Amino acid sequence: MEEIQHRTVDINGIKMHIAEKGQGPVVLLLHGFPELWYSWRHQILALARHGYRAVAPDLRGYGDSDAPSSIHSYSILLSVGDIIGLIDYLGVEQVFLVGHDWGAGIAWGVALFRPERVKAMVNLSVPFSPRDPSMKPIERYRAFFGDDLYICRFQEPGEMEAEIASAGVERALKKFFTSFGPGPLIIPKGTWLGDSNTPISLPSWLSEEDVKYFASRFEQKGFTGPLNYYRMINRDWELVAPWAGAEVKVPTRFIVGSKDSVYSSPGLKEYVHGATFKKFVPLLEEVVVIDGAGHFINQERPEDISTHIYEFIKKF
Template structure:
């Protein structure tokens, strides 16, 4: 297949850079932190080859897409609104929505609030979390935890300064230590005393087989231009998004759904995650599969692209 085409569209009041490939039923691909449309490079190719119209935006605050100044402009409903309007701008009436990491939170929420528009949903690394009044940051505080990475990301400017000091080193550390190749402390969890987010991470002597220097350079060049503020602001609206999702508390996703994650993904070590996955029969009655890929870390669709693409296509063909 050919390479994806990149276009800048006006979506939900912002300029959004979008990678597009193929023709057929629309599949929207939502990346997570700190990534770009490029995280889906393998799936764009596979979906297009299989007869789908694959579209992967740089999400709000990332890459070639606008990054509004106001922190409040990154709430869950803003992000879902972007995907709803993107479907309209693309001239479509329905889509399958796919998300990884924070993008999974957007995909699940989009399927929850607009089942008419998003006929099915695939989430990766982060399971469906039904809206409820629980304030995760307050739960941490009540347990006496003050050193969790999500807490470190809250004050504006602090994490930006660390991550932007040496963008190349940041990505070498994050992509390696978030992957199944890393044998050290969990990449996403509690921080080491007196160290920032990257303090316990190491740069690899040699890049893992799934990541080339060209791949790395694509991320590095983009984040040198944009910085990390936009992506970090997604974390800074956690409480606001919790409040805004109140109308859907107790609701479930009835459309066909699929979940996949890597067994070595440190996100699966979050205390709430096992309970969320165990609740799938109730919260995701349309679930068509829950796949835990052995030995894979957080960057599941990049670490194991062929397997992830095949699971996606099996799901899509059966719809």
């Protein structure tokens, strides 16, 4: 990836690493878990060829960006603040915003809190979720899926980190990349990562070299920062209470894989194709389901995703 430039910038009280290429309107690409800027390697090159300035940060806690130690440093408000700070640093009033997984969650937050900074948005895998005042999210997840759902298993500080350390970072990453879908990701205590002597076969879209790059960064920073996003879910639910019922008023395309574990969650298909999603995202122009694709769709179907992003944002 020698064609992609890298630098570290001071944003919102942290040092943030960004990868970028191209000249023109800015497209910000926000990665998910357990990923890095590198997840957008294909889209960075494609968007630059189309005349855009593609910028992909390592989110706080990830890669070569700072990883504050406090769980409360990973709130949705601080994460959105990071992106607004990055937009300011880049010297533009508006950007095209693209997010996947946790990056999609942050992108929804940016569009909800500061819609004037977003020209249009493409989000992958995770739809906008209106706040349910009746129950905290973690309790709802436990009620639906039990304590071994991955989100629930990530709640106890240090527990998942110890399991990953015992199995090894490369093995853990391979397991995550091959386990998100279809169906909910269930992680039984102490057994999910399996016997280290049993190899994990990689999908065609992910090479051993790719895994080694991801692992080199997670071995450097660890998993605590990334897992802390999950540990803030209930607190985020409290923090966003002032925006309960608010709509995301940014032109949006939503893309999901038919075999994504998120898409197969109970009621999710009906939600994203129904009136409620459109009610809360009134400028939603299209829901795209890519047949046969899983959760890590920007890596798995890079040409399709690059084309969908370009075909949507070129209209604005």
